[in-house]
Amino acid sequence: MRRNIPSLQSLLCFEASARHLSYTHAAQELFMTQSAVSRQIQQLEDFLGLSVFNRARHGVELTEAGKQYVKSIKPYLTGLEKCTSDVMAHKGLGGTLKIGVVPTFATRWLLPKLNRLNEQYPEITLHLETSTKPFLFNDNIYDAAIFAGTEQQIQHWPGIQAHFLMNESIVPVCSPKLIQRYFPEAKPVSNNAYQLTPEQLVQLPLLQQTTRPTIWQEWFQAQKIQHEKSYLGQRHELFSMLAVAATHAMGMALIPKMLIESELQKNELVLASTQPLEGARKYYLIHSSQDVSPMMLKFVDWMKQELLLSQEKLSHHAFLRRH
Incomplete structure (x- = not known):
């Protein structure tokens, strides 16, 4: 036609x-x-x-x-x-994948690992575009997206194939300086973790995430802690902004643990409590279910390899801390 x-x-x-x-x-x-x-x-x-x-x-x-x-x-x-x-x-042997990704996941988890993608698949060029809004493949012409959402959202998203990446385990973190300022007698229970009491936790200033205004209320309720001002505090849009504010002792923040591995290892941030918030949100790699290219299959395979490598590193660090 x-x-x-x-x-x-x-x-x-x-x-x-x-x-x-x-x-x-x-x-x-x-x-x-x-x-x-x-x-x-x-x-x-x-x-x-x-x-x-x-x-x-x-x-x-x-x-x-x-x-x-x-x-x-x-x-x-x-x-x-x-x-x-x-x-x-690429002489017809490779090409470009345009990937939509939430900003903090891109800067904290994905970008530091892309050198290994380049080494393994030099024929693939990755273009990353960040957004805090839902990804629409038809409108934005993404080849794939890394999406944080619920299983229900995935099930009701027509025409896509979703690969589960990881759960979102959110932990309360702050600078060790903040804890020492409020509670000079407090002692860590491990290299990068404290176990503050409920009475201590409600005294620390909170850092809020603009896009998830009820997150602190959810965490305190899960721990059965009464906090009448769980909605107060500085507000920042991105987890990366919360991490910077927290490292400067401006308050306590709730951040997915996988996004602050570096700060925890350097002791720039510590857990104020070892109790995470296991939310309903999970991370998925999503692409159209139609005409899946060999490049996309390679990228999916590489992502799964990197997840296994990250899990092995976390297990190794946990073993070293215990011994």
């Missing part, structure tokens, strides 16, 4: 002319004559059945329809250019 789209040449001429507001400058950029560019614009207007430019004293001006159209087609022309560059660079 013939697609109802104009020629690529006319679109390129239109985009360049819209950028320069000049057929002459567009022609110079595209190594064409001014008259050839003008003919391509005329063909485009004939195809659309409307004008995209009006003649001006020193060139051309976009019509309202032209302004809307150039804004709409620009991302697709850029995408075509990127796809062409990718296939040329």
Whole structure:
């Protein structure tokens, strides 16, 4: 079936002319004559059945329809250019995966491990885009997403294949300086953990996460601790922001343990209590269930390898602390 789209040449001429507001400058950029560019614009207007430019004293001006159209087609022309560059660079043997990921998971867990992906699969180029909002494959054109959510959300997400990565185990952490400031006699129960009493815990200032305003209330309820001001404290959007605030002794924060492994090992953060909040949220790698590429299968396999490696490291560190 013939697609109802104009020629690529006319679109390129239109985009360049819209950028320069000049057929002459567009022609110079595209190594064409001014008259050839003008003919391509005329063909485009004939195809659309409307004008995209009006003649001006020193060139051309976009019509309202032209302004809307150039804004709409620009991302697709850029995408075509990127796809062409990718296939040329990889000689058809690899390519690019565009992965949507929540910000803190990207910076704290995924990025430090990507050198091993490059070593194992040099033919794959990864493009990461972060968002705190739900990922929509059709709208954002992601190849896959790393998503933190519930099993119910996954079950009601049509047209996707989900790979479970890990549970979200959230722990209360703060700087050891904060504990010493409030409770100078407190002693750690291990290298990076205290077991503060309920009376002590309710005295520490809290750091809140903007996107999860009830998280402290959930943790205190799970521990059967009465805290009348569990909703008070500085608010930050990302776990990474909470971690920085907590390391500077600004308060106690609830953060997934896997995202603060470095701070815990360096003793920049310590557990204020060893009781985690085992929430309903889990981390999944999600992609379309249709036309799964060999590159995607390799990426899924690599993610599973990295999870096993992380679990082995955590078990080793726990063994060393006990002995």
